[in-house]
Amino acid sequence: MRGTITDLLAANAGHAREFGDRFDDVQEAQHPDAVTVCCSDSRVLQDHVWGNDRPGRLFTCGNIGNRVVQESDAGPVVSGDVLYPLAHTGTEVAVVVGHTGCGAVTATYEALTDGIDEPAGIEHSVSLLTDFLEPGVETLPDGLDRAAAVNHLVEYNVDRQVEFLLESEDVPDDVTAVGVVYDFQDVYTERRGEVHVVNVDGDRDVASLREENSEVADRIRRLWAY
Structure with a gap:
């Protein structure tokens, strides 16, 4: 077996020793406080x-581009993995977690400006973001370099995912949808690893928030007040 797997199993043994008694109250059911929708990024x-x-505290979903949307025969819908805790476990908070330097947003930006050549699976995932991000690309402030443009679009993507949740008839009315950006590149502050709130239930105005x-x-x- 590859050394990587051996190392992972050794780390899991430590996890099992530490966490063994933390499952007593959640073995039969879960009622997480929030569902988080994160980007698949190491x-x-x-x-x-x-x-x-x-x-049992958090229901954690991850995919390319921290998307809440998936395609269905009925068109774009809220992804089942995001919707499940909102519909069935009493969870009333959904947090969309973008991050600085996002590869999915970068790929979507490139697809909308220069085009990309990726395997079909990656192209499909990117295609689920293009309709969301195209208006943002068209209205980016002048003079941004590539990295800054991507980080502006990270916020824009988070906003659009929050908006999609709020507009969906499948999401209960009492759900609070929050958009945040996780920063490990000194974009917002020099406190790497900090989460910054950019959107609460569609409100993007920093002063009022x-x-x-x-x-x-x-x-x-x-970064971007548009």
Whole structure:
């Protein structure tokens, strides 16, 4: 067996020793506080971002581009893995987690500007973002370099995913949808690994969000007010 697998199994043995008694209350059912929709990126430790070490606390979904959308015979719908906890476990908070330097957003930006040549599976995933991001690409501020353009579009993508949740008839009305960006590139501050709130239930205005959420005002900021 490859050494990587051996190392993973050794690490899991430590996990099992530490976590063995933490499943007592969730063996038969789960009622997570939030569903998080993260990007599939090795640099984004999806539960560890929140300091989570409690089984049952978070329902964690991951995919290319932190998408809440999937294609169906009926057209675009909220992805089943995101919708399940909102519909069946009493979860009332959905958090869309973008991140700086996102490869999926970069690929979508390139697809909309220069075109890409990727395997069919990757092209399909990117295609699920193109309709969301195309208006953003067309309205980017002038003078941005490629990295800055991508990070502006990271916010824009988070906004569009939150919007899709809010507009879906499948999502219960009492669900709060929050958009955040995880920064490990010193884009928002020099505190690498910090999560920054950019959108709450469709509100993108930093001033009003800070006023309404004063206890976390220092964690609310945006690159792009459009």
